[in-house]
Amino acid sequence: MKKTATIAAAATLLALSLSACGDRDDNNDEGSDDPSTSSAASESATPSEAAEQFPDFKACMVSDSGGFDDKSFNQTSLKGQEDAAAQFGVQTAKVQSDSDTEYADNIDQLIADGCNEITTVGFLLGDATEAAAKKNPKVDFAIVDFGYEKPAANLKGLNYATDQPSFLAGYLAASQSESGFVGTFGGLNIPTVTIFMEGFRLGVEQYNKDNDGDDVTLLGWDGKKGSFTEDFNDKGKGQSVGADLIQQGADILFPVAGPAGLGGLQAAKDAGAKGIWVDTDGYESTEYGDILLTSVVKGLDVSVTEAIKESAEGTFTNEPFSGTLENDGVGLAPFHDFDGSIDQEVKDKLEELKAGIISGDITTS
Numbered sequence: 001m002k003k004t005a006t007i008a009a010a011a012t013l014l015a016l017s018l019s020a021c022g023d024r025d026d027n028n029d030e031g032s033d034d035p036s037t038s039s040a041a042s043e044s045a046t047p048s049e050a051a052e053q054f055p056d057f058k059a060c061m062v063s064d065s066g067g068f069d070d071k072s073f074n075q076t077s078l079k080g081q082e083d084a085a086a087q088f089g090v091q092t093a094k095v096q097s098d099s100d101t102e103y104a105d106n107i108d109q110l111i112a113d114g115c116n117e118i119t120t121v122g123f124l125l126g127d128a129t130e131a132a133a134k135k136n137p138k139v140d141f142a143i144v145d146f147g148y149e150k151p152a153a154n155l156k157g158l159n160y161a162t163d164q165p166s167f168l169a170g171y172l173a174a175s176q177s178e179s180g181f182v183g184t185f186g187g188l189n190i191p192t193v194t195i196f197m198e199g200f201r202l203g204v205e206q207y208n209k210d211n212d213g214d215d216v217t218l219l220g221w222d223g224k225k226g227s228f229t230e231d232f233n234d235k236g237k238g239q240s241v242g243a244d245l246i247q248q249g250a251d252i253l254f255p256v257a258g259p260a261g262l263g264g265l266q267a268a269k270d271a272g273a274k275g276i277w278v279d280t281d282g283y284e285s286t287e288y289g290d291i292l293l294t295s296v297v298k299g300l301d302v303s304v305t306e307a308i309k310e311s312a313e314g315t316f317t318n319e320p321f322s323g324t325l326e327n328d329g330v331g332l333a334p335f336h337d338f339d340g341s342i343d344q345e346v347k348d349k350l351e352e353l354k355a356g357i358i359s360g361d362i363t364t365s
Contacts, residue, residue: 052089053088053089053312054088054089054090054312054313055089055090055091056091057088057090057091057116057117057311057312058090058091058092058093058113058114058115058116058117059081059084059085059090059091059092059115059116059117059118059119059308059311059312060092060093060094060095060110060113060115060117060118060119061077061078061081061092061093061094061095061118061119061120061121061304062094062095062097062103062106062107062110062118062119062120062121062125063077063078063094063095063096063097063121063122064097064100064103064121064122064124064125064232065097065098065099065100065102065124065232065233066122066232066233066258066259067096067097067098067233067259068094068096070232070258070259071259071262071277071280071282071285071286072258072259072261072277072278072279072280072285073121073122073144073145073258073279073280073298073300074121074122074258075280075285076279076280076285076298076300076301077119077121077144077300077301077304078094079300079301079304080119080300080301080302080303080304080305080308081094081119081304081305081308083301083305084304084305084308084309084312087305087309088308088309088312090308090312093110093113093115095109095110100124103120103124103125103128103129104128104131104132107120107125107128107129107132108132111132111136111139115139116139116140116311116312117139117140117141117142117307117308117311117312117316118132118139118140118141118142119141119142119143119144119304119307119308120141120142120143120144121143121144121145122143122144122145122146122192123145123146123190123191123192125143125146126143126146126148129141129143129146129155130148130151130152130155133151133152133154133155134152136154137152137153137154138154139154140154140155140156140307140311140316141154141155141156142155142156142157142158142304142307142308142311143155143156143157143158144158144300144303144304145158145159145160145192146158146159146192147159147320151318151320152318153317153318154316154318155318156307156316156317156318156319156320156321157320157321158300158303158304158307158320158321158323159320159321159322159323160298160299160300160322160323160324160329160330161195161322161323161324161325161329161330161364162195162196162199162278162296162298162330163195163196163198163199163202163364163365164199164324164325164330164357164364165199165296165297165325165330165331165332166195166196166197166198166199166200166203166254166296166364167199167200167202167203167206167353167357167362167364168203168332168350168353168354168357169199169200169203169254169276169293169294169296169332170182170199170200170201170202170203170204170205170206170207170218170254171203171204171206171207171349171350171353172203172276172293172294172332172346172350173200173203173204173216173252173254173276173293174203174204174207174208174216175207175346176252176274176293177216177251177252178251179249179250179251180215180216180217180249181216181217181218181219181248181249181250181251182204182216182217182218182219182250182251182252182253182254183218183219183220183227183242183245183246183248183250183252183253183254184196184197184200184201184218184219184220184221184226184227184245184253184254184255184256185220185221185226185227185228185229185238185241185242185245185253185255185256185257185261185264186221186226186227186228186229186255186256186257187228187229187230187231187232187256187257187258187260187261188228188230188231188232189225189226189228193228193256193257194221194226195365196254196256196278196296197220197221197226197254197256198221198223198365199364199365200218200221200254201218201221201222201223202363202364202365203364204216204218206353206362210349217249219245219248219249219250220241220245220250227241227244227245228241228257229241229257229260231257231260232257232258232259232260233258233259233260234260234263235259235260235262235263235266236263237260237263238255238257238259238260238261238262238263238264238266238267239263239264239266239267240263240267241263241264242255242263242264242265242266242267242268243267243270243271245264246267246268246271246273250273251273251274252268252273252274252275252276252293253265253267253268253273253274253275253276254275254276254278255275255277255278256278261277261278262286262288265277265282265286265288265291265292266288268288268291269288269290269291273291274291274292274293275288275291275292275293276292276293276294276295276296277292277295277296277333278295278296278297279295279296279297279298279300280295280297280300281295281297281333281334282295282333283295283333283334283336283337289336289337290337292336292338293335293338294332294333294334294335294336294338295332295333296330296332296333297330297331297332297333298323298329298330299323299328299329299330302329303321303323303329306321307321324358325354325357325358326358332350
């Protein structure tokens with residue numbers, strides 16, 4: 001299989017910056033050594049003196065059980081809140097969820113703390129967020145990776161067409177595979193996970209169509225069923241699933257499993273394979289940058305910051321946000337260490353595919 005390396009030039013791909021957080025603190029109340037404070041909302045630092053537009057406004061956030069140091073979507077969503085504090089002078093607070101059973105209580109805690117806007121992070125908080133929005137019409141709510149058919153007036157879904165850049169990532173992975181096998185796995189079989197996997201699958205298919213006789217096989221997802229850890233937090237499970245895909249022949253892994261997916265990258269590194277990360281630029285946010293061809297990134301931070309700004313200035317609506325390749329709400333991260341090893345032919349093809357996705361000529365889901 002012809003080896004070709006990583007994708008499209010950084011100038012034409014989305015380059016979302018990520019300020020990596022420190023090691024995950026087991027206690028949500030920053031600076032506390034008392035485990036009993038693990039569910040307490042943690043207050044932010046004083047906002048920048050240069051940004052004092054909304055000093056009396058309080059923007060808050062609830063993570064899913066992956067935590068704010070997941071190297072993925074919780075962490076980047078939190079960056080959006082931190083950017084709002086720096087840019088607009090809002091106060092902030094956050095609660096880190098340690099299990100899926102805590103979501104409703106954590107949201108209620110922030111309401112009691114006087115939050116004007118609450119962002120919840122992840123598909124699993126959908127029901128709890130909607131219930132809280134209906135009970136608290138004076139508080140604005142935004143939720144990452146979830147949408148509603150008929151949202152309350154104070155409830156905005158922040159969604160991302162991750163199938164689009166995942167299609168490009170699948171094409172890239174197929175072009176780079178030396179074994180003729182690439183693999184993917186998810187945390188749970190839910191839409192916000194499988195949208196990545198399906199886009200990736202169709203990208204591999206596109207490569208096979210464009211390169212007769214040079215077929216690449218995708219392991220871990222067939223369009224309906226596949227490999228899942230059934231957990232977003234257990235790195236050991238991710239490593240086990242990843243190792244199984246590598247044993248079957250995969251030399252590039254695309255884990256879509258939050259912190260559990262880091263185990264897949266570890267399996268890839270141990271085996272001398274490569275990986276592609278999700279949600280954030282993994283070269284910046286994880287310790288596995290040296291094996292990452294690229295990352296499928298979402299503009300989580302930008303959309304969270306904008307939702308907070310709208311709420312603070314009184315222009316918040318329930319119109320959902322949809323991040324696409326066209327509006328730079330999703331994209332591929334730079335190729336970093338692999339950039340020099342990609343054939344120009346592959347880079348040009350990725351740009352062609354990107355244009356086709358934007359025009360609607362190419363279907364990615």
